[in-house]
Amino acid sequence: MWRPDGWDVRVRIGVLTPHADVGPESEFRAMAPPDVGVHAARVPFGAMRHGGAMDATIALAPVRAFAEPPYVDEAAAQLATAPLAALAYAFTSSAYVIGADGEEAMLARLTDRAHGLPVVATCASTVEALRLLGATRIALVDPPWFDTELNGLGRGYYEAAGFDVPFSAPCDLPSGQALIRPGELHDWVAARVPGEAEAVVVGGNGFRAVGMVENLERTLGRPVLTANQVLLWAVLRAADCRTAAITGYGRLFAVDTPSL
Structure with a gap:
C-alpha cells in the first residue's frame, strides 16, 4: 500500500x-x-x-x-x-x-x-465572524507581548467596527511564545471575561491559543475566536x-x- x-x-x-x-x-x-x-x-x-x-x-x-x-x-x-x-x-x-x-x-x-x-x-x-455569530459585545485578550497601547489600538479597531468592548487587556502570562500553555491561558481568560461579553476574541497569530478554544467555550458558554x-x-x-x-x-x- x-x-x-x-x-x-x-x-x-x-x-x-x-x-x-x-x-x-x-x-x-x-x-x-x-x-x-x-x-x-x-x-x-x-x-x-x-x-x-x-x-x-x-x-x-x-x-x-x-x-x-x-x-x-x-x-x-x-x-x-x-x-x-x-x-x-x-x-x-x-x-x-x-x-x-x-x-x-x-x-x-x-x-x-x-x-x-x-x-x-x-x-x-474576525469582524465578519462576529457578525455572523450575532455577537455585539466582546472581550478582547491579546498576547503578553502586546503592551497596553497596542491593546488599546485593538480595542479601538473593534469599537470602530461597531462592537462594544467591556473588557480588553494583554494577557498577564509570561511574555514569550514558547512559554504559553493552553491550560494557563484558559484559566486566565475564564477568570476575567465579564458576563456581558457575548464572545471572546484572542488576538495574536503567534499566540498559542487554539488548543484551549473548545474547553473555554464549554467553560464560558460563549463563542471564542482566536487569531x-x-x-x-x-x-x-x-x-x-x-x-x-x-x-x-x-x-x-x-x-x-x-x-x-
Missing part, C-alpha cells in the same frame, strides 16, 4: 507569516483536515530575532512596517505562483496600528500582487472550501460552512 505523501489534497492555501514565527503554520496544520495543504512564505519582521526571540513587549514601528511594501508584497507575489486557492495574512497587530481602512487597502494591494488570488486578514475576518482559528476559517471560505469537517476548535467552524 502506498503511504500518504501530501500530494492528494482538495485545496492548498498560503500563509504569510513573520520570518521566525512558527505559530500560524503549527495551528493551521493542527486544525486543518488532511486534504487541506498549508504552504507558508516568510516575511521579515523587525521585532523578531533568530529563533523567534522578542522583547517583552513589541514596538509599534516594526508592527506597522510589516504591513508595508516591499517585503510582504514580494512574499505574496512569490507564494501566489504556487497552485494555491487563497492566501492568509497571519499578523494581527498591524491592523490595530493601521486601522480597518489601512487593512482594507493593504489587502487590495496584496491581492493585486498575488495575481488576483483572494487574500484574507485576521482582524477583518489563527478565524484566519483558517476565512481563508478556506475564500478558497470556496467550507469548514464543517473541522471539529474540536470552536463553534465558528459550523457557521455558514457546508462540508469540505
Whole structure:
C-alpha cells in the first residue's frame, strides 16, 4: 500500500507569516483536515530575532512596517505562483496600528500582487465572524507581548467596527511564545471575561491559543475566536472550501460552512 505523501489534497492555501514565527503554520496544520495543504512564505519582521526571540513587549514601528511594501508584497507575489486557492495574512497587530481602512487597502494591494488570488486578514475576518455569530459585545485578550497601547489600538479597531468592548487587556502570562500553555491561558481568560461579553476574541497569530478554544467555550458558554482559528476559517471560505469537517476548535467552524 502506498503511504500518504501530501500530494492528494482538495485545496492548498498560503500563509504569510513573520520570518521566525512558527505559530500560524503549527495551528493551521493542527486544525486543518488532511486534504487541506498549508504552504507558508516568510516575511521579515523587525521585532523578531533568530529563533523567534522578542522583547517583552513589541514596538509599534516594526508592527506597522510589516504591513508595508516591499517585503510582504514580494512574499505574496512569490507564494501566489504556487497552485494555491487563497492566501492568509497571519499578523494581527498591524491592523490595530493601521486601522480597518489601512487593512482594507493593504489587502487590495496584496491581492493585486498575488495575481488576483483572494487574500484574507485576521482582524477583518474576525469582524465578519462576529457578525455572523450575532455577537455585539466582546472581550478582547491579546498576547503578553502586546503592551497596553497596542491593546488599546485593538480595542479601538473593534469599537470602530461597531462592537462594544467591556473588557480588553494583554494577557498577564509570561511574555514569550514558547512559554504559553493552553491550560494557563484558559484559566486566565475564564477568570476575567465579564458576563456581558457575548464572545471572546484572542488576538495574536503567534499566540498559542487554539488548543484551549473548545474547553473555554464549554467553560464560558460563549463563542471564542482566536487569531489563527478565524484566519483558517476565512481563508478556506475564500478558497470556496467550507469548514464543517473541522471539529474540536470552536463553534465558528459550523457557521455558514457546508462540508469540505
